[in-house]
Amino acid sequence: xxxxxxxxxxxxxxxxxxxxxxxxxxxxxxxxxxxxxxxxxxxxxxxxxxxxxxxxxxxxxxxxxxxxxxxxxxxxxxxxxxxxxxxxxxxxxxxxxxxxxxxxxxxxxxxxxxxxxxxxxxxxxxxxxxxxxxxxxxxxxxxxxxxxxxxxxxxxxxxxxxxxxxxxxxxxxxxxxxxxxxxxxxxxxxxxxxxxxxxxxxxxxxxxxxxxxxxxxxxxxxxxxxxxxxxxxxxxxxxxxxxxxxxxxxxxxxxxxxxxxxxxxxxxxxxxxxxxxxxxxxxxxxxxxxxxxxxxxxxxxxxxxxxxxxxxxxxxxxxxxxxxxxxxxxxxxxxxxxxxxxxxxxxxxxxxxxxxxxxxxxxxxxxxxxxxxxxxxxxxxxxxxxxxxxxxxxxxxxxxxxxxxxxxxxxxxxxxxxxxxxxxxxxxxxxxxxxxxxxxxxxxxxxxxxxxxxxxxxxxxxxxxxxxxxxxxxxxxxxxxxxxxxxxxxxxxxxxxxxxxxxxxxxxxxxxxxxxxxxxxxxxxxxxxxxxxxxxxxxxxxxxxxxxxxxxxxxxxxxxxxxxxxxxxxxxxxxxxxxxxxxxxxxxxxxxxxxxxxxxxxxxxxxxxxxxxxxxxxxxxxxxxxxxxxxxxxxxxxxxxxxxxxxxxxxxxxxxxxxxxxxxxxxxxxxxxxxxxxxxxxxxxxxxxxxxxxxxxxxxxxxxxxxxxxxxxxxxxxxxxxxxxxxxxxxxxxxxxxxxxxxxxxxxxxxxxxxxxxxxxxxxxxxxxxxxxxxxxxxxxxxxxxxxxxxxxxxxxxx
Ligand SMILES: *[C@@H]1O[C@H](CO)[C@@H](O)[C@H](O)[C@H]1NC(C)=O
Ligand SMILES: *[C@@H]1O[C@H](CO)[C@@H](O)[C@H](O)[C@H]1NC(C)=O
Ligand SMILES: *[C@@H]1O[C@H](CO)[C@@H](O)[C@H](O)[C@H]1NC(C)=O
Ligand SMILES: *[C@@H]1O[C@H](CO)[C@@H](O)[C@H](O)[C@H]1NC(C)=O
Numbered sequence: 001x002x003x004x005x006x007x008x009x010x011x012x013x014x015x016x017x018x019x020x021x022x023x024x025x026x027x028x029x030x031x032x033x034x035x036x037x038x039x040x041x042x043x044x045x046x047x048x049x050x051x052x053x054x055x056x057x058x059x060x061x062x063x064x065x066x067x068x069x070x071x072x073x074x075x076x077x078x079x080x081x082x083x084x085x086x087x088x089x090x091x092x093x094x095x096x097x098x099x100x101x102x103x104x105x106x107x108x109x110x111x112x113x114x115x116x117x118x119x120x121x122x123x124x125x126x127x128x129x130x131x132x133x134x135x136x137x138x139x140x141x142x143x144x145x146x147x148x149x150x151x152x153x154x155x156x157x158x159x160x161x162x163x164x165x166x167x168x169x170x171x172x173x174x175x176x177x178x179x180x181x182x183x184x185x186x187x188x189x190x191x192x193x194x195x196x197x198x199x200x201x202x203x204x205x206x207x208x209x210x211x212x213x214x215x216x217x218x219x220x221x222x223x224x225x226x227x228x229x230x231x232x233x234x235x236x237x238x239x240x241x242x243x244x245x246x247x248x249x250x251x252x253x254x255x256x257x258x259x260x261x262x263x264x265x266x267x268x269x270x271x272x273x274x275x276x277x278x279x280x281x282x283x284x285x286x287x288x289x290x291x292x293x294x295x296x297x298x299x300x301x302x303x304x305x306x307x308x309x310x311x312x313x314x315x316x317x318x319x320x321x322x323x324x325x326x327x328x329x330x331x332x333x334x335x336x337x338x339x340x341x342x343x344x345x346x347x348x349x350x351x352x353x354x355x356x357x358x359x360x361x362x363x364x365x366x367x368x369x370x371x372x373x374x375x376x377x378x379x380x381x382x383x384x385x386x387x388x389x390x391x392x393x394x395x396x397x398x399x400x401x402x403x404x405x406x407x408x409x410x411x412x413x414x415x416x417x418x419x420x421x422x423x424x425x426x427x428x429x430x431x432x433x434x435x436x437x438x439x440x441x442x443x444x445x446x447x448x449x450x451x452x453x454x455x456x457x458x459x460x461x462x463x464x465x466x467x468x469x470x471x472x473x474x475x476x477x478x479x480x481x482x483x484x485x486x487x488x489x490x491x492x493x494x495x496x497x498x499x500x501x502x503x504x505x506x507x508x509x510x511x512x513x514x515x516x517x518x519x520x521x522x523x524x525x526x527x528x529x530x531x532x533x534x535x536x537x538x539x540x541x542x543x544x545x546x547x548x549x550x551x552x553x554x555x556x557x558x559x560x561x562x563x564x565x566x567x568x569x570x571x572x573x574x575x576x577x578x579x580x581x582x583x584x585x586x587x588x589x590x591x592x593x594x595x596x597x598x599x600x601x602x603x604x605x606x607x608x609x610x611x612x613x614x615x616x617x618x619x620x621x622x623x624x625x626x627x628x629x630x631x632x633x634x635x636x637x638x639x640x641x642x643x644x645x646x647x648x649x650x651x652x653x654x655x656x657x658x659x660x661x662x663x664x665x666x667x668x669x670x671x672x673x674x675x676x677x678x679x680x681x682x683x684x685x686x687x688x689x690x691x692x693x694x695x696x697x698x699x700x701x702x703x704x705x706x707x708x709x710x711x712x713x714x715x716x717x718x719x720x721x722x723x724x725x726x727x728x729x730x731x732x733x734x735x736x737x738x739x740x741x742x743x744x745x746x747x748x749x750x751x752x753x754x755x756x757x758x759x760x761x762x763x764x765x766x767x768x769x770x771x772x773x774x775x776x777x778x779x780x781x782x783x784x785x786x787x788x789x790x791x792x793x794x795x796x797x798x799x
Pocket of ligand 3: 127128130131146310
C-alpha cells in the first residue's frame with residue numbers, strides 16, 4: 001500500500017491564525033510547555049470534579065485532613081466531606097442554612113436575599129481529636145459550632161453539633177469578606193471584620209481560657225480597611241514563650257503617605273502569650289507590629305512598578321522550622337496595567353525589619369520618618385519570656401512601653417523579597433493570579449520547589465524554579481497550564497496533599513482534584529521526558545513515569561537543571577528513541593496544481609519551535625525550507641501556495657527545543673497535475689452515472705483505486721474553494737508584511753531541476769553551511785550552561 005496508507009489532510013481552513021515569525025528564531029520562555037484544556041484534563045483522566053449543588057456555591061473554605069483521608073469544604077449553606085482519593089466517588093454533606101428568621105432580618109436590613117442572606121462557611125479549624133470548629137456568616141449574623149468528624153477515618157462520622165455559639169470576631173458578617181483564622185491550644189486567632197457595616201476590622205483571639213483580646217479599635221495606624229489572607233504560627237526560639245503569630249494582609253496605605261488611594265501588602269506579628277496591657281491597651285494586643293512587603297520591578301522611567309494587592313501566601317517549610325520561606329502572590333492595583341507576580345521572602349529579613357526602626361510622624365500632615373528617639377525597654381514587639389525579656393506577662397510591661405506600642409505599630413523599613421525581585425511576573429495575559437501552593441520535590445539532581453498557581457480564569461500554572469548557576473539566579477520554567485473548571489471561575493482555595501500526590505481546588509462553582517504530575521502526557525521517548533524538565537518525572541527505561549528518589553535505579557533518566565536529552569538519552573543509541581520517533585506522525589496529503597495547501601504541524605510542547613525540511617522521493621537528501629513567497633511558516637504549520645508538480649515529496653516537520661531537535665511529522669505531499677485532475681473529474685462524472693462497483697475498472701491497480709477514492713473526497717470537499725481563498729488572504733498579508741520589512745525576498749527553489757543533484761553540489765553545500773550556522777546559533781542561545789557538548793551528535797543528522 002506504500003504511502004497511500006496515510007489519511008487525507010486538508011487543514012488550511014481550521015484555526016489557522018497567527019502567521020507571524022519564522023519559527024525557530026523565536027524564544028518561547030513565557031509560554032507553558034504544555035497546555036491542557038478542561039476537555040484534555042477530563043479525557044486524560046487527570047481531573048476529577050465535584051460540580052456543586054444547585055442550592056449551594058462559594059466552595060472557598062478548605063480543611064485538609066490527610067490522616068483521615070478527607071477534605072472538608074465550607075460553602076454556601078453546606079459543609080462537605082470528600083474522600084481524598086477521589087472527590088467524586090463518595091462525599092458527605094451537611095446542610096447548614098441560616099434560619100428563616102435570620103434571613104428575613106437580613107433582607108429587611110437591605111441585603112440581597114439570594115446572594116448575601118445565607119450562611120457562608122468561613123472558618124474550619126481542627127479543635128480536638130474528634131471535632132472541627134466551624135463558623136459561618138449566618139445571614140449577616142455570624143455563628144459557630146462544632147463538627148464531629150470522628151477519631152479515625154473508619155468511623156466515617158460527619159455530624160454537626162446542635163450547639164451554636166456567637167461568631168462575632170470569628171467570621172465576617174459580609175460573605176464578600178475573608179477571614180484568616182487559626183486555632184491553637186483551644187484558642188482561635190482570626191483576622192476579620194466584626195460588625196454589620198464591615199468597618200470594624202480587627203485581629204481577635206477568642207475561645208479558650210483567656211479573656212478575648214483584639215487590636216485597638218478605630219485606629220487607622222493599626223489597621224486601615226485590611227483584607228486578611230493568611231495567618232501562621234512560627235516559633236522564634238526553642239522556648240515556646242517566644243512563639244509568634246504572623247498575619248499576612250493588604251490594607252489601604254495610611255493617609256498622607258500617598259496621594260490618592262493606595263494599597264500596601266503587609267506582614268503583622270503578635271506574641272502568642274500576649275495578654276494585653278494592665279492600665280492601657282487592656283484586652284488589646286501589646287506586641288502587634290506590622291511591616292510593608294515590597295514586590296516590584298524596575299520601570300523604564302526609573303519608577304518601579306509595584307505589585308501591592310497581596311492575594312495569597314504559602315509557607316514552605318525548610319530544615320529549620322523557625323525559618324520557612326514565604327511565597328506570596330500579588331496583583332497590581334492599577335486599572336490600566338494588569339499584572340501578577342510571585343515574590344519570596346525569608347523570615348530572617350522579616351525579623352530584621354521588626355527589629356529595625358519604627359515608623360514615626362509628629363502629626364497627620366507630617367512625613368513618616370524612622371523613629372530616632374529612645375526606644376523604651378523591653379523593646380515593643382518582644383514577647384515576655386526568659387529568653388529576651390526577663391518579664392513574665394505583658395500585663396507587667398512598663399506604661400511607657402505600652403504607650404509606645406500603641407502609637408508605633410508600623411515599622412519604617414519594608415521587607416524586600418529574596419534577590420530583590422519577583423520570581424515570576426506575568427503582565428501580558430488576560431488573567432491574574434489568585435492562589436499559590438508549593439511542593440518540595442526531590443529529583444536526581446537536587447531539591448526543587450514546584451509552584452502551583454491558581455488564576456481568576458479557572459486555570460492552574462505549574463512552575464518550577466531552576467537555578468541557572470547559583471540559587472541567586474533562578475530560571476522559572478512554566479511546565480503546564482491546565483484548565484480545571486468548566487467555566488472560567490476564579491480559583492479561591494487550594495490544598496496540596498503530599499501523601500496523595502493530589503491538588504484540590506475550590507471556586508464559586510465547585511471543587512476539582514488533579515494529580516501533581518502526569519508524566520505520561522509528555523510522550524513516550526526518553527528525550528521528550530527529559531525535555532519536560534518536570535522534577536516529578538523521569539524516563540524509566542520504557543516510559544516517562546513518576547520519579548521516586550528512594551528507588552535508585554540506573555535506568556532512571558532525568559535532568560531538571562539542563563533538560564538535556566543528549567547527555568541523558570544518547571547512550572541509549574536507538575536513533576529512533578533519541579529523536580522521538582516513537583511519536584512521529586506519518587501522513588499523506590494531496591494537493592492540486594496551482595492551488596494552495598497547508599501542512600499542519602504543532603508540536604506537543606508549546607516551547608518548541610519548528611522548521612521544515614524537504615526531501616524528494618528520489619533521493620535521501622534533505623534541505624531546509626525557508627519562508628519565502630510560496631512557502632510560509634506559521635505557528636500551526638507550513639502553508640504552500642500555488643503548488644507545483646515539482647513540490648511533490650516528503651516534508652519533515654522538525655521541532656527544536658532547548659537545542660534538541662526531533663522530527664514530529666512526516667508528510668508525503670502528492671501534487672496532482674491539472675490534466676490528471678481533469679481526467680479524474682471526467683471519470684467522476686462517469687462514475688456518478690454508473691453503478692458504484694463499475695467505476696474502478698480493470699485498468700486500475702488496487703493502489704490507484706484507493707488513491708482515487710481519497711482524491712474524490714478531497715475534490716468533493718465543500719470547503720475546497722474557501723480553503724484556497726483563505727490561503728490566498730494569508731499569503732497576501734504575509735507578503736505585505738515582508739515587503740515592509742525587506743525587499744530582499746530570497747527565492748529558494750525547493751525542487752532542483754535535475755532530480756539527480758547530489759549532496760556534494762555547491763548549492764547543497766551552501767545550504768548545509770546555512771543549517772550549521774543556524775544550529776550554532778541555537779546552541780549559543782543556551783547561555784551559561786556548564787556541560788559537556790556533543791557537537792557531532794547535535795548537528796542535524798541530515799546534513
Ligand atoms: C472517581 O470516581 C468516579 C465515580 O466513581 C469515577 O467515575 C472516576 O473514574 C474516578 N476517577 C479516578 C481518577 O479514580
Ligand atoms: C440543597 O439540596 C440538597 C439536595 O440536592 C439537599 O439535600 C439540601 O438539604 C439542600 N440544602 C439546603 C440548605 O436546603
Ligand atoms: C472535642 O470537643 C467537643 C466540643 O467541645 C467535645 O464535645 C468532645 O468531647 C471533644 N472531644 C475530645 C476527644 O476531647
Ligand atoms: C498554473 O499556473 C501557471 C503559472 O501561473 C500557468 O502557466 C498554468 O497555465 C497554470 N495551469 C493551470 C492548469 O491553470
